[in-house]
Amino acid sequence: MYYILQVDFPYTGPWGTAMHQAMEELARSISLEPGFIWKYWTENQETHEAGGIYLFRDEKSAATYLEKHASRLKSFGIPHVNGKIFSVNEALSRLNHAPF
């Protein structure tokens, strides 16, 4: 089974290359989280939002990580985080070329 964690929150930058430089160390630590497979880092300069789409191996790991990440974002000055966990319908996703 695979689980998607989708996270988004209000964000005022840095964006793009500067975001990469500011968050590189954090990204490396995220790769070491239990159950973690991958993360797409997302950003929208027009709506002033950022976030991430994650694939996890199990639901518990995704929930534990979401709690940790929301606390971290709070410490960065981001009080509210939208976070949702879903199981993946693998057969339909494979039909639509989703990589596993």
Add this chain to the structure above:
Amino acid sequence: MYYILQVDFPYTGPWGTAMHQAMEELARSISLEPGFIWKYWTENQETHEAGGIYLFRDEKSAATYLEKHASRLKSFGIPHVNGKIFSVNEALSRLNHAPF
């Protein structure tokens, strides 16, 4: 550039294999949408929600698809859809093993 479209909405089933069977034809049509790369089909029986995470080649294709998909969901009896489009921070995502 790559763009993530995240979509979720209230949903009461079918789930799992029955969802696969009910949505297979729709999934095949989604693969033909302009700019489409892949979709993960998401479902959560506890929160009664479903949706999808999409990767698109350009922002305009993602926005056009979101409008079409929201109209289709309305015709299925789903009045409100949460849909957000983000650009992908590719350098950070590659650090976190995201497939491109």
